[in-house]
Amino acid sequence: MKTILILGAGKSSTFLIDYLADSCEQKDRRLLLADIEISQAEAKLQGKKNTEARYFNSEDPQSRRELIQEADLVISMLPAFMHPLVARDCLELGKHFFSASYESDAMREMKKEIEEKGLFFLNECGLDPGIDHMSAMKIIDSAHEKGEEILSFKSYCGGLLAPESEDNPWKYKFTWNPRNVVLAGQGTSRYIEKGELKFIPYHQLFSRTEEFQFPGLGKYEGYPNRDSLSYRKVYGLENIPTLLRGTLRRSGFCKAWNIFVLLGMTDDSFQMELPEGSTYRHFLNAFLPWSETLSVEEKLAEIIPNLDFETFEKLQWLGFFEARKLPKCSGSPAQILQAILEKDWSLSREDKDMIVMRHVFEIQTAKGVKKLHSSLAYIGQDSVYTAMAKTVGLPLAIAVDMFLEEKIKLSGLHIPVLKEIYEPILTALEDFGIQFEEYEE
């Protein structure tokens, strides 16, 4: 009997746990679910057969190793900085390792040892990274098998609201880690277009968007992610003239978000100490020049080129022009902004989130250049059973299941770009309605 260990029973583990706990009822395996809140772990397991909740404190290496020793295979759903520590334990104790997070340099340093010990370590097997790799590689491999050449590959993904839950002017709420949303895009974004290397600094990023139409859903816009260039190697497209990966938002979001960026409100590098009792309006005014005669609204219009009513309204809806008291007066600008947004951008119980992904390929075929769109739009059930948790957790759960079933027979350090990994997982995801629709232009 094989033993699966999941470290972390938080919100993002829900579907992963359900899938693997259910599998223990039918298959010869057991599941240990470890969390610092053992009651939370117990609740998620619902007393299913061959499952067991365990107390686990990630800061105690001794008990962590004892727990890992009991398992054959470990899934880390801990914060990203913990993965290399868990992976190192797995390596020493001879256990397989799975995560939905980025393959880090620390992980890559273990590559040779992983191979020598015949272990299987799989990272980036969630949504983004995860489903993006798998769905893209399916098209790339298929083209290469036909002897076709990929001329251009642009890929965008966003964690958004289902249209029916878009009840504010931003058409946005936090469906994932708010801090990551506030800091998104910082640094300089890099990609390649028609053979030209392109670099976009943070303060230009949200004004350099591309527009997309999703049938039945309306307009979205995408901005380039920080590093698209490294994906040339990941996808085996070293000489591709155009490669860009980006993030999708609802049309109009980026123009308004750009105001926060341009004013410096997303800066996380220093601490502000505003007087107690400061208001939203004070916070906004701190990023505008002093003026004897102009109002906050007028100064904003002077600093922000082409400020239109739709954009102004988004700030107004959040209360930035009001004497409303700030939820916190000290912290970095990004922390204060996050506290403001969390008040108005939190999902209510019934809100549904939505995952949208769009690959656009230009492929040189024997008959000419083909433009291929491949899209996923996936809507969640409610604010607990989110599309985000499902699309992150299911690919990982399926990968673990397939590995234990020996439908994936590999060893070494991997991300799901190999056909023998992505093909069975994509097929299994289709049973859950996670399916890409393709059309040619």
Add this chain to the structure above:
Amino acid sequence: MKTILILGAGKSSTFLIDYLADSCEQKDRRLLLADIEISQAEAKLQGKKNTEARYFNSEDPQSRRELIQEADLVISMLPAFMHPLVARDCLELGKHFFSASYESDAMREMKKEIEEKGLFFLNECGLDPGIDHMSAMKIIDSAHEKGEEILSFKSYCGGLLAPESEDNPWKYKFTWNPRNVVLAGQGTSRYIEKGELKFIPYHQLFSRTEEFQFPGLGKYEGYPNRDSLSYRKVYGLENIPTLLRGTLRRSGFCKAWNIFVLLGMTDDSFQMELPEGSTYRHFLNAFLPWSETLSVEEKLAEIIPNLDFETFEKLQWLGFFEARKLPKCSGSPAQILQAILEKDWSLSREDKDMIVMRHVFEIQTAKGVKKLHSSLAYIGQDSVYTAMAKTVGLPLAIAVDMFLEEKIKLSGLHIPVLKEIYEPILTALEDFGIQFEEYEE
């Protein structure tokens, strides 16, 4: 006989060395000048009486301590990160310490020990920091003695070109460390105006300038330095409604420099790898969107709001629109930009630099609010005997001289904001023509 040790015989030490070496010919003291290039140290001492050049490798702590052991007083002209190490040696060996650099946190941690040992450690005794503190504190103390209140203090300083040497459209060349010029202003600038805390992110900084007229010299513009708020404590002006410190540039400079900032060309956080043989035009184009139809010039005009001919001409003069080969194709954007600028912004032998400083005070007097301007404009001899080297080196040399003469009788950790320090130094600087002119508005 007292022994002075100067660590570092580089360009910025010239006047410091001359002044103190001359003093050894008349006074009962000797000077050791230590540098990794002993021949350079020898050349600068010109065989003056009671002076001696020494070989010194700053990376060898043992020989550094042996050298310091020989001295009564040490002046560090080494790179800033070395100061705390030298100061720590001085503390252990019971030697006084002088520098023209910022008093660091590492230095402040030694404060109590410095006091206990009765040593004198003086930092920030150059130009900026240095002369700025001294000239400002003279006015502040004078107002306070008269029972007047300082309502507003804005202070700007710039290392620029003498008007007669302004032979390019930027009216600028490097008269100091080029890397610091390229990276100047990064982070978020903070100041207070009419009681309102103000924050300006880097990408707004060069468009939020104030204009100044210098009689006989023409128009200059200033942008706020990174942290003005901490100077409220330094100057004993904790409750001042307006305090701003800034950097001066020639009128029009900031608008053009802002293009580099807005495009991301001053980013030092990642490495670009452009193909060998890339041109200035390629470098510029890497920061502009791809377009099938628009030229580099047209794309620039789309990205940069209100691009005027004077600004365009500055970029053109540097060769950015030409197929001229880049001096280097890999490095951070800031490093590549610096290499470009060093080709065209280097001082020729006869070029003269100029230091400009301007304090503007608003003071509540018995008769009403007085607006007081205090200005320094100081022109160098040539590209070796620069105004920058002189205004940095002389205050430090004078401070050392006065301390040895017991005209400054202090112990502890200081910057030159005390009357007993700044008064004799400012008086001595006047003999060199380094003198502020005041006028009331």
